[in-house]
Amino acid sequence: MPAAERQVFVTVGTTKFEALVERVDSLELLRLLKEKGYTKLVIQKGNGTYSPSNILPKGQTTGTTEGVQVEYFDYSPSLAAYITSSALVISHAGSGSIFETLTAGVPLIVVPNPLLMDNHQVELGEQLAAMGHLVSAAPDALLDAVRGFDASKLLPYEKGSASGMVRHIDRQMGFVP
Template identity: 50%
Template sequence: MGNDEKTKRVVFVTVGTTCFDALVKSVNSDSVKQALFEKGYTHLLIQMGRGSYLPTKSEGDDGLLAVDYFTFSSSIADHLRSASLVISHAGSGSIFETLRLGKPLIVVVNEDLMDNHQSELAEELADRKHLYCASPQTLHQTIGDMNLSSLLPYTPGDATPVAKHINRFLGFPDD
């Protein structure tokens, strides 16, 4: 292994089954790629779902991140497991799966969704220091400022207060 063989540190971006071009455009921007590179990440793998915006593939030999993308995969869990950092849409499935695997997570809220209770969940978990929350516009800033050692592990048993909060928000009575 030569001196230039850096440890592979993959950032996995997932939009689930949705179309979230704003997130894909954001992670494909030079400012976000630069911020990730400065944090020591080497690879960017983007799952772009139904989106129509195609990121720029790169081998990473330009001294920046290697970038690859795909639309759907049956092995999202494998990608999550091998990631050093996950950047996800605000779908609760993606959020809880990533937290269950103990991966650092930045949730990017889709501001184009009008009725967005997903952002409530992300913001609640961010307040509890389990993840970072960003918008496509603030993502590069969030990456630049993040300190992963300040994140707290999420234990699934902690869900009750979060579930109560969400149920209250959705108008269900406390049981």
């Protein structure tokens, strides 16, 4: 990866999140990313049927548009590698993606899926946003969120530990006093 490359990675994980893929399929967003110094946009679009057609010629999965390299694919087993090599991650609000990004120290904008019936994902995004670790935005507000995004204002997330729970469980079972 060239040192000057600044990649934005959009990920929906194993879910289907058409609204997010549609929002990032935007020339306006692409111009904004370029303005903010990003050079590459990679979209992991999941198993939805919508494929980017505004930022790439229909049917093409890689290319360069508005001076930004663009690429999309359905899924990859190595999402973690994409996350760690990015300068910004725009993610669905699944806890795996969120904490993978936070613990990698990569700036994060989280977009909770408004279509999820029991939408506790909004809860997690809002909680971590209130703590200053990420920015949470509805799909419709993504463009504004990117425009106002300032990674230097985010606070680093300190990785948790299971040891406290394990101590309680061991005690409960009588393995430790």
